Amino acid sequence: MCGLVGYIGDKQAQPILINCLTRLEYRGYDSCGIAVSSNEIRVFKDAVRVKVLEKAMPRLSGTLGIGHTRWATHGEPSQVNAHPHCDCPGRIAVVHNGVINNFQTLRQKLTKKGHRFVSGTDTEVLPHLIEEYYDGNLEASVARALKEVEGSYAILVLAVGEPKLVIARRDSPIVVGLGDRENYIASDVPAILDYTSRVLYLEDDDIGVVTASGVRVKNNSSEVRRKEHKISWTVEDAQKGGYEHFMLKEIHEQPKVIRDTIGGYAAEGEPVVELAATGEYELGDVLILACGTSYHAALIGKYLIEELTRTPVRTELASEFNYCGRTSAENVSIVITQSGETADALKAIKRLRGEGCRVIVITNVVGSTASRIADRVIYTRAGPEISVAATKSFIAQLMALYWLTLPYSKIDTRRLDNLITELRQLPGKVQQVLDQESVIADCARQLAKFDDVFFIGRGINCPVALEGALKLKEVSYIHAEGYAAGELKHGPFALLGKDAPVVAVVARDHTYEAMLTNIKEVKARHSPVTAIIGEGDGEVEELVDTIVTVPRVEPIFSPVVNAVAIQLLAYYAARERGCPIDFPRNLAKSVTVE
Ligand code: G6P
DSSP states (O other): OOEEEEEESSSOHHHHHHHHHHHHGGGOOSEEEEEEESSSEEEEEESSOHHHHHHHOOOOOOSEEEEEEEOOSSSOSSTTTSSOEEOTTSOEEEEEEEEETTHHHHHHHHHHTTOOOOSSOSTTHHHHHHHHHOSSOHHHHHHHHHTTOOEEEEEEEEETTOOSEEEEEEBSOOEEEEOSSOEEEESSGGGGTTTOSEEEEOOTTEEEEEOSSOEEEEETTEEEOOOEEEOOOOTGGGSOTTOSSHHHHHHHTHHHHHHHHHHHHOOTTSOOOSHHHHTSOOOOSEEEEEOHHHHHHHHHHHHHHHHHHOOOEEEEEHHHHTTSOOOOOOSEEEEEOSSSOOHHHHHHHHHHHHTTOOEEEEESSTTOHHHHHSSEEEEOOOOOOOSSSOSHHHHHHHHHHHHHHGGGOOSOHHHHHHHHHHHHHHHHHHHHHHTTHHHHHHHHHHHTTOSEEEEEEOGGGHHHHHHHHHHHHHHHOOEEEEEEGGGGGGTGGGGOBTTBOEEEEOOSSTTHHHHHHHHHHHHHTTOOEEEEEETTOHHHHHHSSEEEEEOOOOGGGHHHHHHHHHHHHHHHHHHHTTOOTTSOTTOOSSOOOO
16 A cells, blocks of 8 residues: 655665665555655656656666655546655655545645645645745654644655655554665565665654664654564565566465464474463454455454354454444454554554453564554564465464464364364475466466356355455456355356356365255356365266365365465466456555555
8 A cells, every 4th residue: 555665875765766666566556756855856756667667767866765656545546646746846755655634624725825736646735734834844844744634644754955854654654774874764674675674663653853874753742762673584585586476476485384384383392372371361252353365364263263162253344343333342352464554454453452452463564563552463474475465474364363273172182182283284285285286277277268256165165265256356357256155046146157157165074065065056057167175075076167176184274275276276367367466456465544
């Protein structure tokens, strides 16, 4: 959701900004731009991808600059709406991530005072407002301007003749990368991994001044210290490593991600010690909230926790939860967010905490906002996920949920031991799915010929069907719907036929017989069926047109192997259609606005 970068030091800013923006494009990519300051501020921006901008750009000399890659909220993607935005004399330049809710009021007020606006964005009020209060002290004028702003923002501001960058945040992330006589700013760590692994994070309502030699931060006019963190991710983690797309690389990383995530909780042979064993939490009623793919992990968590612990679980989309009339306070609230920055998820955490609930966050990003406002954090170890479509972060979230749930399970010790043993074998099982890549790619090429696809599943694999449909539509632009298999007959049947294929996710559990019936019903309506089945399932094989076989696993782990199969299906369907897989149109990796 918009990426911003800044540099101040003794090197030329332009190539550094361009490099950082390239690494940050997954946050938004409908337009981009940079501003470099020396004796004057020079801005270059357009509604193009960073690579194209770089080629068209003149040399902008200066060792101080800001850059932005945009995901439009107010105003269509165009050159004039691209960031940076400036005040009219061009003395102040701003890049912004977030939404200024009261921009209309501010714009009217500023227009009356003689400010002239050229774009359709909310952001443009910021440089004008800052200019209005600017009297030679940039930090003070930014602080004064932000007092009038309602909404969310992460901003970087520079002014002619000021050898500094002023930065500020509210509800949108900013990370400062610390260098040697130089400093970097970005909305996300992967942008600056090439240059430093020492970072600090701004908190809400912080205003900072970054110079080549240091960072000063104030909150509510008082000087504050923000802790330095060491990032363990490497530059290679955030590169394609020979794969055609990040999505494919990230799918292939999943055996390692499973190993790393589980290994991060306990080494082999160590006891399963999580919240249960530490006595920190009683597992009573559970609430799980999330958005997008993380929501599908939440749904799998519901089946898992209810199956193993008999504890009721309520799951909700964080964006809906924020507007529901809440009546009950569950005693464990879990929020799942890979980025730790999704606005709806953060709002839900704040609401829950405001109501006195303790919140456990499952996130992949150390130091993310969610991790800092939660009571308890369970980290996944997926490494940086660059492709907009989530894959390895989803599998890592499932690992966190298994690990969280197993200690609470009301099953005998032997079964528990068996489950833990099988959990540790999942990397090998996932590798077996990856080894089927060419078969799955063939199926995907068939699917790619259609414009509408249904995914169906039951029980713990129903969310896998939802995730399959989400993945397919996200990256291949094929219209896809995920359905609980039993619900298909309550409407979607009207759409079945030879042009509407169905992908059935079948597990050998108590849902099996019902799934067979559903597949027969679909076949009777002439829809081609692809089934994802466990090895040696001859019964289903006879019923359907195409099969993708995955290794047999304990039913509660079947979502893991099935999910990897649907990820590959989506990837290869998108590839067949020539889609921009890592950066699907209109989407962004981290949605930091409501
Ligand atoms: C965006 C991404 C999805 C992701 C969702 C939730 O829509 O494109 O891949 O699942 O946000 O993100 P989160 O970081 O909260 O898990």
